[in-house]
Structure formats: structure tokens, C-alpha cells
Amino acid sequence: MYTVENFLMGQWVKGEGDGQLLYNAVTGEPIANATSKGLDFAAALHYARSKGNPALRKMSFHERGLMLRALALYLREHLEELYYISYQTGATKADSWVDIEGGIGNLFSYASLRRKLPDTPYCLDGEHHPLGKANTFMGHHLLIPKEGVAIHINAFNFPVWGMLEKIAVNLLAGVPAIVKPATVTSYLTEAVVKRIIASGILPDGALQLICGSAGDILDHVQSQDVVTFTGSATTGLMLKSGKRILAENVPFTMEADSLNCIVLGEDVTPTMPEWDIFIKEVRREITTKSGQRCTAVRRIFVPENKIEDVQKALSAALAQNIIGNPLNPKVRMGSLAGETQRNEVKAQVNKLLETSSILYGSLDSVEVLDADPIKGAFVSPLLLLNENPFGNSNVHEVEAFGPVATLMPYKHTEEAISLAKLGKGSLVSSIVTTDPTIATEYVIGAGNYHGRILVLNDQCAKESTGHGSPLPLLVHGGPGRAGGGEEMGGLRGVKHYMQRVAVQGSPDMITAISKVYQPGATGNTPTIHPFKKYFEELVIGDQLITEKRLITAEDINAFADLSGDHFYAHLENTDFNGTMFEKQVAHGYLIMSMAAGLFVDSYEKNPVLLNYGIDELRFTKPVYPGSEMHIRFTCKEKIRQEKKEPTDIDKGIVKWLVEMIDETNELTGIATILTMVAKKPIQ
Incomplete structure (x- = not known):
């Protein structure tokens, strides 16, 4: 037996005294003690x-x-x-x-x-906010x-x-x-x-x-x-x-801890694949980690006319579950984390049994493989039945943190929603259904009491990560009893550890602070075309003002024929009365394509490896035949990339602000294009 160490201030240290004795949960043998006293x-x-x-x-x-x-x-x-x-x-x-x-x-x-x-x-x-008509004052969030x-x-x-x-x-x-x-x-x-x-x-x-x-x-x-x-x-x-x-x-x-629930939709019958999906999901939720998960299903809501069939199916499924020493490959459910946890589970189950009955399992005994059921912290999976879920509040308030769940009837989806809400806030709920109307009613009705809802059916079951699996890029948490917090959630989670500050100033100043070019900031106009610069040579704000190009009816007609886009507004012979346009208007994608023709450095090979996307493309003003267009093309942001393989080209991502400007000096369109740009070869 050893003493578990703490790692503080760059050192592995032991606390004072013997601390808490820790046991092998399977054999009951002491393996360590842990203490942080005196630190x-x-x-x-x-x-x-x-x-x-x-x-x-x-x-x-x-x-x-x-x-x-x-x-x-x-x-x-x-x-x-x-x-x-x-x-x-x-x-x-x-x-x-x-x-x-x-x-x-x-x-x-x-x-x-x-x-x-x-x-x-x-x-x-988020987005920038212009705060003045002359575009010399703006705000952003950092x-x-x-x-x-x-x-x-x-x-x-x-x-x-x-x-x-x-x-x-x-x-x-x-x-x-x-x-x-x-x-x-x-x-x-x-x-x-x-x-x-x-x-x-x-x-x-x-x-x-x-x-x-x-x-x-x-x-x-x-x-x-x-x-x-x-x-x-x-x-x-x-x-x-x-x-x-x-x-x-x-x-x-x-x-x-929260009393998470799963609902069997009214539409699901024993002959449907969703029936088996439901039974497997509940069995997994009861037995995985011996039910010691904050996301585990604790309440099972089933249409009242299917209670008996679900009871039989779940009992049969749980009976196939082998309990015992997790080192034995035949075992599918191990023990609880320790004797304290087992005692706590039994105490909570006894509270539930004041208004519920046991359908499957035993509170006093459990059959195990390759282990001692007394020395190890083993418990039997328990399926309970509560026939009056609206009249018995403790089933919505008491959680047995182990392989325990309670089956309850409901009459219709609205009643299932009401039962789900009686948990007073949960981390997760699931509904198994093939009916979009039922799914929508449940998600919208129960959503404000849950952090996550899984809608499960045969279409997604094979790829579904399941009721009890929080995912890194989705929020994990829940309102009310579940704590009212959020964890993970992708970028949302990252923002919890950062201070959001509103920054106000000129576009030039916000550009300098943020390292991202802001519309209206002063551009750098180097003599060399930006596309001829390697990634390291580019500077945020490097800017190209292109020559002008005349837009003609012939251009619009040719693009319509080439693209197949013969929307009425692009045709010369359209009666424009009652429309938003004065006369034939250029396709937005024609304008974007012409913009590329103006800002791209043509013919000669250069450090730009490829253009792989357009973000935030907007067409802000109609362009008619006879208009003249030029482009303000600015290096907006640089993001370096690491090599995935040693043989990869060394490169980075460059975002460019594309502003399409007509003869009145007004924007007709704006976009951000993304390019891969090579780094300078090592000599």
C-alpha cells in the first residue's frame, strides 16, 4: 500500500497523516491512502x-x-x-x-x-460595429x-x-x-x-x-x-x-446530479427497430460504469399501454448482463467505486421503494463472476416501477447513483413532457421516436429543462454516441437541479475562461490591437502584388486597389448562358415594373467572378497555392450595365499551419477582405476569401 501524492508548486508532495484509505473496488483490498492535509x-x-x-x-x-x-x-x-x-x-x-x-x-x-x-x-x-457615419470610430469585442x-x-x-x-x-x-x-x-x-x-x-x-x-x-x-x-x-x-x-x-x-430521463415515443411498437434501440439504450445506461454517471438514465417514461411489454423486454436484457471481475472478458458490468458508494446506493433505493416496487434485480444479493460479491462493491442492476409518477414526488427527487432506474407510465406526449420537467432541470434527456411531430413537441416542450436532448431512431442509431455521452463540441450542463452551468461546448467553453472586453477606437487602432484588418483602416500599398509575397512577407493591411472594369449587358447575358442562371432580373427584356430593380441587373456571382479577375495576379506562378473558400459574401447594391467596378483587396488575417507530414509544403492560411466598389465609390459587395500561401523556401 502506498500514499497517493499531490502535485503542487512543481513538486510531488504527500499530505500529513494517513488520510482516507482507498480500496480495490473489485476485491475490497486496501491499495492506497490519500490526504491533502497540511498543504x-x-x-x-x-x-x-x-x-x-x-x-x-x-x-x-x-x-x-x-x-x-x-x-x-x-x-x-x-x-x-x-x-x-x-x-x-x-x-x-x-x-x-x-x-x-x-x-x-x-x-x-x-x-x-x-x-x-x-x-x-x-x-x-463577433462582428465589428461602425459607430460613426465617416467610419472613423468603431467598436469590437475582444x-x-x-x-x-x-x-x-x-x-x-x-x-x-x-x-x-x-x-x-x-x-x-x-x-x-x-x-x-x-x-x-x-x-x-x-x-x-x-x-x-x-x-x-x-x-x-x-x-x-x-x-x-x-x-x-x-x-x-x-x-x-x-x-x-x-x-x-x-x-x-x-x-x-x-x-x-x-x-x-x-x-x-x-x-x-440530475434525474435524467428517456422517453419511448407513442409511435414506437415492439415490431419496429426503434423498440430494440430503446431497450438497448436503457440497458446500456443502467449498466455502463455501473450506473455511476451524472448523465445516466434514472427515469424511464413509457406509454401506459406498453409498460408490460417494456418491463419484460428490459428484464430479459438485464438478465443477459454478466456482473463481476472486470478483468474477466465475459463481464459486462463491474462494481461500484467502493463500499461507501454501495451503502449510499442502497439507502437511496430504500427511499425510492417507499413509492415504487422492484421489477428486476435484488437489493440484498447479486450473482457475480470471478469475484466475491461481499468483498467487492457489487450491486445488482435494479429496475423499479412507479405506477403513479404524478402522485409520488420522491421518484423525481431521489437519485440512487448506481445501476438503478425507474419505469413510469404516461398517457400522451404532453404528459411525458410534464413528467420530464418534474426533475427540475437535468443534464440530458432522450426520446426514441420516428415521428417528427412528436420529436418537435418534446424538444420544444422539455428543452428549457435540459442541457441536451437526444432524438434517437433507426436513422441515427448506428452513429449515435448515446444518451450518456457528452461531446466536447456540445454544451454539457443543465438548468435548475443540474447546476445551471455549461461545460465544454467547443468555442463557447473556451470563452468561459476569457474576459470579454468592448474596445472602441479608430479602425486603424482596432486593427493594430486585434491583428485583424478592420474595414475602413488605412491599407499598406506596397509596390509588389500581395500574391507575389510569401506567407511570412505578408503584413496585415497589405492592400491592392485594382483597375476599373466596365460592366456591360453583354457580360451579363454571357454569364447567364454560361451559368444557366436566367433569373428574370438578369434578362434585358424583363418588365421591371413592380420589381426591386430599375433594369437588367448583374448576377452577384458575376460581380464576384469579375472581382477575382481584377485582384488575382494572373499567368505567373506565385506563392498562392490555392483559393479554398469564400466567407461572409454579401451583395449590397445592384450593379447595372454601364457601372464601373474596382476592388479594394486587403490582407485581413494570417493563420500559420503546421505540417501534417514532413513532405508537406510549408504554408499558412491568409484571409483577404474583398470590397467591390462602383463608380459612386459605394460598396456593391463584400466578402472574405481564404487562400493557402506558401512559406519562403529555406535556402
């Missing part, structure tokens, strides 16, 4: 703010993203070691895959998000990394995913983290952090670990810090109400 959390916070934060803030989003990718690749090299430790938590291989490789997958997902962000430490948010630390407190049994899904977001944002996992399985989190620190991939102070009590850490938070909590609503409320949290207005994101 200086105020100093740890200071270390993160003064050491980790400046290092991360200096890095660009792309550098941080590549750091996450390198970390994910490194951790994948140590899967065998992590899986072996994970078995001791009672997790099967499938459970461990969700926890370990699911967590690593979050690192990959957020690493990929760098492509949607600039190659700077901060970024613009997102800047906070100068504090993210404190992640997790009371649930996801020792790897629970850490990685959170730090992926704050590290991409440029903020360091202190992680406090659930103590009962903290030895697995410790193993992952030891690997992370040994890799040397993260800068000093970017990640610290507490294995044990969080102690007085929240008494030392400051306004630039962010706190996230995953655990019971009661504990979350206590922490969220802390004096320092309130006094410093510290952002506090809570993901609390």
Missing part, C-alpha cells in the same frame, strides 16, 4: 497565477492547441498502464475506454479547435485570457475524463488549472498526471493536482479565477455560496 493551497494558487498563467498567456491559440495534441498523443502511448489501474476502480474495459480514451479524445477535439481561432493569444468575438486559475473540483467517479474534459478547455483558453478529483479513485488521476508532468509538454504551473480534500482552497480565490464543480447539488450550493466566491464574484460552474 498550502494559497501558495498553490499563487504559483498557478504567477508561473503557469503568464506562460500560457504568451502562447497563441495555435501553440496551445498543438500542446494539447502532443499531450493526447503522448497519453495514448500509456493506455495499457492506465487501463490496468482503471480495473481497480471497478470499471470494465468498455467503462475504462469511456473514461480514459474519451478523456484523451477531448484533448484531440480541443486541439482541433485551434483552426477556428487566430494565431494570437487572444481573439475577436476575448482575453483571465489572469487567474481554473479550480476543478470533481466528486464523481470519472478520474480521467473528469479531469481531461475540463483542462482541455482552460488550457486552450490560456488559463492554468488545479484539479481535485474524487478521492476514492484519485490514484488513477494521479497516474495520469504523473505521465503528463513527466512528458514536459505543459509549462510549469499549468497543471496541479490535489488528491484528498479541497480544504480551504476556495477561501483564497480571486476575481480572475474560475471554479467548476461536479458533484451533488447540496455540496455544490454550499461551495457556490462561499464568502470569497461571492465577495470576488468568481465564476462558478456547477454540474450537479
Whole structure:
């Protein structure tokens, strides 16, 4: 037996005393003890703010993203070691895959998000706002990394995913983290952090670990810090109400236990594939991770005329589930995380049994394979029945955090929605249906009480990640009882760790600050065409004012014939009375094509490798025959790219602002085009 260590201020340290004894959840044997008593959390916070934060803030989003990718690749090299430790938590291989490789997958997902962000430490948010008629005064929003630390407190049994899904977001944002996992399985989190620190991939102070009590850490938070909590609503409320949290207005994101539900649509019958999909989904939700997931299904709503059929099908499905030692390949459900968890589950089930009955399973015994059902923290899957869900409130208030779910009847979709809402806010709900009308009614009716809703049927079942799987690029959280917070969510999550500040000034000044060209800013007019410059040579604001081109009726007629676009407004013989146009008007795409003919440096090969897209294309004024058009073509933004293969061409992405201007000096169209531009060859 050993003592689980904490990683604070760049050192692996042990707390004082013996602390909490940790057990192998399968055998019941003690394997470690964990304590954080006597550690200086105020100093740890200071270390993160003064050491980790400046290092991360200096890095660009792309550098941080590549750091996450390198970390994910490194951790994948140590899967065998992590899986072996994970078995001791009672997790099967499938459970461990969700926890370990699911967590690593979050690192990959957020690493990929760098492509949607600039190659700077901060970024613009949203659109620019002209604030004066002469376009000399404007406003924009800027997102800047906070100068504090993210404190992640997790009371649930996801020792790897629970850490990685959170730090992926704050590290991409440029903020360091202190992680406090659930103590009962903290030895697995410790193993992952030891690997992370040994890799040397993260800068000093970017990640610290507490294995044990969080102690007085929240008494030392400051306004630039962010706190996230995953655990019971009661504990979350206590922490969220802390004096320092309130006094410093510290952002506090809570993901609390919730009574998530699944609904069998009125349209689904036992002969449909959706019936089997529903049964498999519920069985998986009850047994995966032995039901110890904050997203697990706790309430099952079924049309009242199908209750008996669902009961039989679910009981048969659960009976096929082999419980026991997760190291045995035949086992499909392991144990709970420990004896404390088993006692808590039984206590909560007894509360539920005041108004419900057991349809499947036993509260007192369980048959296991290759294990001792008493020494190991094993429990039987339990399917309960509550025949009066509107008359019995405890089924919507009491959560048994294990392989337990309650079956309940409903009469029609409106009633199913009302039952779903009785959970007073949940992380996720699912509905299995083939009827778009039912799906729409349920999503719109129950959506404001849920953070996520899965609409499941045969069309998407094969690719669906399932009811209980939060995805990195979608929001994870929920209103009310579920905590009222949001986690992950792609770019939304990154913004939680950044300060949004409104910046006002001239277009030139906002361009200089943001590193993105703003309309109306002064352009650079170099003697060399911008397309002849390599990526490193281009400067934000490099600008080309093209020659003018006359638009003729012959041009419009020829483009109509070439494209096949003979919309009436593009035809000479149209009666334009009652239309929005005075006479024959040029196609917008003709104008964009002519713009390309004006700004492209033709014939000779140059560093521009290809044009791969147009963003934000707008046609703002009709162009008639006889109009003269010229283009203001400006280097708007540069984003460097890394090589995927050593043989790849070294290149970056350049965004160009294309402004199409007529003879009255008014905009007829505006767009952003994207090009790949080669870097200068190494001599």
C-alpha cells in the first residue's frame, strides 16, 4: 500500500497523516491512502497565477492547441498502464475506454479547435460595429485570457475524463488549472498526471493536482479565477455560496446530479427497430460504469399501454448482463467505486421503494463472476416501477447513483413532457421516436429543462454516441437541479475562461490591437502584388486597389448562358415594373467572378497555392450595365499551419477582405476569401 501524492508548486508532495484509505473496488483490498492535509493551497494558487498563467498567456491559440495534441498523443502511448489501474476502480474495459480514451479524445477535439481561432493569444468575438457615419470610430469585442486559475473540483467517479474534459478547455483558453478529483479513485488521476508532468509538454504551473480534500482552497480565490464543480447539488450550493466566491464574484460552474430521463415515443411498437434501440439504450445506461454517471438514465417514461411489454423486454436484457471481475472478458458490468458508494446506493433505493416496487434485480444479493460479491462493491442492476409518477414526488427527487432506474407510465406526449420537467432541470434527456411531430413537441416542450436532448431512431442509431455521452463540441450542463452551468461546448467553453472586453477606437487602432484588418483602416500599398509575397512577407493591411472594369449587358447575358442562371432580373427584356430593380441587373456571382479577375495576379506562378473558400459574401447594391467596378483587396488575417507530414509544403492560411466598389465609390459587395500561401523556401 502506498500514499497517493499531490502535485503542487512543481513538486510531488504527500499530505500529513494517513488520510482516507482507498480500496480495490473489485476485491475490497486496501491499495492506497490519500490526504491533502497540511498543504498550502494559497501558495498553490499563487504559483498557478504567477508561473503557469503568464506562460500560457504568451502562447497563441495555435501553440496551445498543438500542446494539447502532443499531450493526447503522448497519453495514448500509456493506455495499457492506465487501463490496468482503471480495473481497480471497478470499471470494465468498455467503462475504462469511456473514461480514459474519451478523456484523451477531448484533448484531440480541443486541439482541433485551434483552426477556428487566430494565431494570437487572444481573439475577436463577433462582428465589428461602425459607430460613426465617416467610419472613423468603431467598436469590437475582444476575448482575453483571465489572469487567474481554473479550480476543478470533481466528486464523481470519472478520474480521467473528469479531469481531461475540463483542462482541455482552460488550457486552450490560456488559463492554468488545479484539479481535485474524487478521492476514492484519485490514484488513477494521479497516474495520469504523473505521465503528463513527466512528458514536459505543459509549462510549469499549468497543471496541479490535489488528491484528498479541497480544504480551504476556495477561501483564497480571486476575481480572475474560475471554479467548476461536479458533484451533488447540496455540496455544490454550499461551495457556490462561499464568502470569497461571492465577495470576488468568481465564476462558478456547477454540474450537479440530475434525474435524467428517456422517453419511448407513442409511435414506437415492439415490431419496429426503434423498440430494440430503446431497450438497448436503457440497458446500456443502467449498466455502463455501473450506473455511476451524472448523465445516466434514472427515469424511464413509457406509454401506459406498453409498460408490460417494456418491463419484460428490459428484464430479459438485464438478465443477459454478466456482473463481476472486470478483468474477466465475459463481464459486462463491474462494481461500484467502493463500499461507501454501495451503502449510499442502497439507502437511496430504500427511499425510492417507499413509492415504487422492484421489477428486476435484488437489493440484498447479486450473482457475480470471478469475484466475491461481499468483498467487492457489487450491486445488482435494479429496475423499479412507479405506477403513479404524478402522485409520488420522491421518484423525481431521489437519485440512487448506481445501476438503478425507474419505469413510469404516461398517457400522451404532453404528459411525458410534464413528467420530464418534474426533475427540475437535468443534464440530458432522450426520446426514441420516428415521428417528427412528436420529436418537435418534446424538444420544444422539455428543452428549457435540459442541457441536451437526444432524438434517437433507426436513422441515427448506428452513429449515435448515446444518451450518456457528452461531446466536447456540445454544451454539457443543465438548468435548475443540474447546476445551471455549461461545460465544454467547443468555442463557447473556451470563452468561459476569457474576459470579454468592448474596445472602441479608430479602425486603424482596432486593427493594430486585434491583428485583424478592420474595414475602413488605412491599407499598406506596397509596390509588389500581395500574391507575389510569401506567407511570412505578408503584413496585415497589405492592400491592392485594382483597375476599373466596365460592366456591360453583354457580360451579363454571357454569364447567364454560361451559368444557366436566367433569373428574370438578369434578362434585358424583363418588365421591371413592380420589381426591386430599375433594369437588367448583374448576377452577384458575376460581380464576384469579375472581382477575382481584377485582384488575382494572373499567368505567373506565385506563392498562392490555392483559393479554398469564400466567407461572409454579401451583395449590397445592384450593379447595372454601364457601372464601373474596382476592388479594394486587403490582407485581413494570417493563420500559420503546421505540417501534417514532413513532405508537406510549408504554408499558412491568409484571409483577404474583398470590397467591390462602383463608380459612386459605394460598396456593391463584400466578402472574405481564404487562400493557402506558401512559406519562403529555406535556402
